[in-house]
Amino acid sequence: MTMERALLSVRDLNVFLQSDDGPLHVVRNVSFDLSRGETLVTVGESGCGKSMTARALMRLLPETGDVPETSRILCLGRDVMRLSEREMQSVRGQEMAMIFQDPSSSLNPTLTVGDQVEESLRLHTPLPKAERRGRALEMLRAVGLSNPELRMNQYPHELSGGMRQRVLIAGALICTPRILLADEPTTALDVTTQADILDLIRDLQRRFDLAVLLITHDLGVAAEAGDRIQVMYAGEIVESAPKRELFRAPAHPYTRALLRSVPRPGEGARLQALAGTPPTLKLSQGGVRCPFAPRCDSGMPICARAAPPEFHVPSAGGGEHRVRCWLRHPQGPEGVEGRNGLS
Amino acid sequence: MTLMTKPLLKVERLCRYFRLDRTRVLRAVDDVSFEIARGEILGIVGESGCGKSTLGRTILGLHPLTSGKVLFDGRDVHAARGAERLRFKRRAQIVLQDSYESLNPRMTIGEIVAEGLEAHRIVSSKKEREGRVCRLLERMGLSPMFRSRFPHELSGGQRQRVGIARALAVEPEFLVCDEPISALDVSVQAQIVNLFASLREELGLTLLFIAHDLAMVRHLSDRVGVLYMGGLVELAPTSTLYSRPLHPYTRALLSSIPDVDPDNPLSGRRIKLSGEVTSPIGAPKGCRFAPRCPLVTPLCRDTVPDLVEAEPGHLVACHLAAPSE
Numbered sequence: 001m002t003m004e005r006a007l008l009s010v011r012d013l014n015v016f017l018q019s020d021d022g023p024l025h026v027v028r029n030v031s032f033d034l035s036r037g038e039t040l041v042t043v044g045e046s047g048c049g050k051s052m053t054a055r056a057l058m059r060l061l062p063e064t065g066d067v068p069e070t071s072r073i074l075c076l077g078r079d080v081m082r083l084s085e086r087e088m089q090s091v092r093g094q095e096m097a098m099i100f101q102d103p104s105s106s107l108n109p110t111l112t113v114g115d116q117v118e119e120s121l122r123l124h125t126p127l128p129k130a131e132r133r134g135r136a137l138e139m140l141r142a143v144g145l146s147n148p149e150l151r152m153n154q155y156p157h158e159l160s161g162g163m164r165q166r167v168l169i170a171g172a173l174i175c176t177p178r179i180l181l182a183d184e185p186t187t188a189l190d191v192t193t194q195a196d197i198l199d200l201i202r203d204l205q206r207r208f209d210l211a212v213l214l215i216t217h218d219l220g221v222a223a224e225a226g227d228r229i230q231v232m233y234a235g236e237i238v239e240s241a242p243k244r245e246l247f248r249a250p251a252h253p254y255t256r257a258l259l260r261s262v263p264r265p266g267e268g269a270r271l272q273a274l275a276g277t278p279p280t281l282k283l284s285q286g287g288v289r290c291p292f293a294p295r296c297d298s299g300m301p302i303c304a305r306a307a308p309p310e311f312h313v314p315s316a317g318g319g320e321h322r323v324r325c326w327l328r329h330p331q332g333p334e335g336v337e338g339r340n341g342l343s
Numbered sequence: 344m345t346l347m348t349k350p351l352l353k354v355e356r357l358c359r360y361f362r363l364d365r366t367r368v369l370r371a372v373d374d375v376s377f378e379i380a381r382g383e384i385l386g387i388v389g390e391s392g393c394g395k396s397t398l399g400r401t402i403l404g405l406h407p408l409t410s411g412k413v414l415f416d417g418r419d420v421h422a423a424r425g426a427e428r429l430r431f432k433r434r435a436q437i438v439l440q441d442s443y444e445s446l447n448p449r450m451t452i453g454e455i456v457a458e459g460l461e462a463h464r465i466v467s468s469k470k471e472r473e474g475r476v477c478r479l480l481e482r483m484g485l486s487p488m489f490r491s492r493f494p495h496e497l498s499g500g501q502r503q504r505v506g507i508a509r510a511l512a513v514e515p516e517f518l519v520c521d522e523p524i525s526a527l528d529v530s531v532q533a534q535i536v537n538l539f540a541s542l543r544e545e546l547g548l549t550l551l552f553i554a555h556d557l558a559m560v561r562h563l564s565d566r567v568g569v570l571y572m573g574g575l576v577e578l579a580p581t582s583t584l585y586s587r588p589l590h591p592y593t594r595a596l597l598s599s600i601p602d603v604d605p606d607n608p609l610s611g612r613r614i615k616l617s618g619e620v621t622s623p624i625g626a627p628k629g630c631r632f633a634p635r636c637p638l639v640t641p642l643c644r645d646t647v648p649d650l651v652e653a654e655p656g657h658l659v660a661c662h663l664a665a666p667s668e
Contacts, residue, residue, distance in 0.1 A: 045530065190390035191555065191596060194599070196615070198609070199609075218529075218601065219529065219603045220558075220600065220601030223605040224601040224605075259603065261529055261530045262529065262558065263558045263559055263562035271537055272533070273530060273534040273537050274533070275534075
């Protein structure tokens with residue numbers, strides 16, 4: 001984990017939220033790097049903390065959200081945690097931009113497409129209006145919106161879901177950020193439109209030399225779009241590996257269970273469903289045991305007594321493969337020394 | 344399967360139009376015909392706005408129909424009145440997508456599940472009612488303790504189980520499942536799909552399973568129909584449809600599913616469609632899919648293709664896939 005080459009470096013990120021049921025610890029000691037030109041995918045089910053991680057990076061947490069001082073977020077070498085709100089505004093849009101799941105609610109229904117796409121330019125640059133319009137038009141063309149001159153003057157409700165997501169992407173990229181955070185960008189879309197948007201993100205990534213952090217619950221989307229994949233469960237990254245490695249040789253029992261619950265052609269009548277539900281993220285819980293232990297099919301006594309640290313997994317295809325699971329302790333059943341299980 | 348037994352449900356040239364104003368008509372379901380055999384699971388797939396939910400509701404008589412006929416066990420659903428209508432409502436039930444909106448937030452889980460039992464006078468005593476509710480919840484994998492809880496206290500997967508328990512309380516033979524898993528997480532989806540599969544085996548239920556998730560539909564269904572802009576464009580046994588799709592839309596749809604195998608990238612196999620879905624408003628001239636079809640011919644723009652049997656049991660509405668070819 002070298003910090004020099006990464007555009008974005010996250011170390012020990014923790015996020016706390018206040019809820020009706022008391023304080024929640026929704027992101028737990030999350031660390032990762034995002035390098036130039038790469039797509040890192042965060043996969044997880046609802047409530048695992050994947051969206052809150054992305055929001056924390058942009059400092060766009062809900063009002064009750066709190067990130068302790070020990071968390072470090074370096075964006076192009078700048079410590080995001082220590083920036084003033086004013087400085088942060090210039091980071092948003094110009095260095096790091098974010099798109100969301102639901103393009104309808106992220107667009108302002110009272111503004112035309114053109115006004116929304118050029119908004120960042122108006123905030124961050126002294127460009128005159130005519131120039132801004134020109135850039136916006138160029139950007140709408142770049143995201144493959146049909147008939148961009150006409151679209152400039154239309155309102156969001158006049159566009160389909162796929163077109164709205166294109167507009168949102170155009171607005172996010174107009175100030176040429178280096179990093180794009182995409183939070184479930186295709187979840188609300190139909191499968192054919194989803195494939196179009198995934199194509200578009202890949203294409204723009206090449207053209208604008210973007211680093212992309214893609215958040216999804218869909219393993220198919222992750223397999224399609226990612227270079228590296230990290231799996232989140234109960235606020236923690238439980239496994240991270242290069243894409244092929246993760247799908248070929250998943251090391252965490254949760255990752256394995258997720259992969260098994262996806263229907264594949266030619267299989268029997270029963271899917272191998274994961275029993276139970278994820279734990280709540282209440283502050284008091286966690287730390288004392290592996291959060292996946294109650295649902296795990298390969299649990300050991302140690303799993304209920306201590307939270308596993310991160311272990312390195314020898315990787316076949318190169319690249320770093322890490323997992324938080326006692327099975328991979330050097331002396332655990334699947335560890336490198338492969339001896340007896342831990343007691 | 345359909346040839347062997349008398350179908351439980353027969354849909355004949357079903358149309359459901361919505362008049363928008365004096366001149367414009369939205370054809371949500373347009374000339375759809377199919378049969379479902381007793382004990383069969385028929386999957387219906389299509390993208391948002393293709394009319395699949397309207398189709399499910401019209402079949403159950405929850406929407407009036409514009410023309411056509413729905414026959415359940417030989418009887419016309421939409422002509423049924425009074426006691427006959429009530430009998431049909433007991434035999435055919437629906438499970439909806441959003442279990443949060445479809446469960447009354449002010450009723451307990453026990454009351455929700457028991458509602459149908461009372462409406463159809465299936466139970467005579469409170470004790471009998473409670474016993475049935477408990478057995479149903481247990482069958483769904485929920486503890487009977489849930490009886491006194493409210494919908495908001497449950498997870499999405501648990502609420503969907505309650506929705507299914509409510510539908511099954513009156514011991515129906517036929518279930519329309521309208522996107523019953525799309526709001527759920529991957530691991531929970533698998534639990535619910537398994538539940539449907541075992542219910543079919545144990546109770547001999549007949550299912551119309553409507554969804555946009557092609558992989559789950561494939562897993563569960565005996566046959567699958569593809570709906571595009573209100574029209575059925577292809578209908579075939581599941582393995583046939585997924586291995587030898589004939590309609591260009593079905594092919595494009597199947598080729599767009601991201602695979603969990605990273606060595607099978609979309610970019611290598613995907614059939615891209617040009618343009619956005621056109622409007623289902625007004626009468627179509629020619630094939631509905633013609634404006635986006637990569638194989639379009641002048642005939643397609645001019646004449647609506649009929650749904651014909653291209654090979655035994657495999658129906659397709661496409662001029663290019665017709666058996667004469």
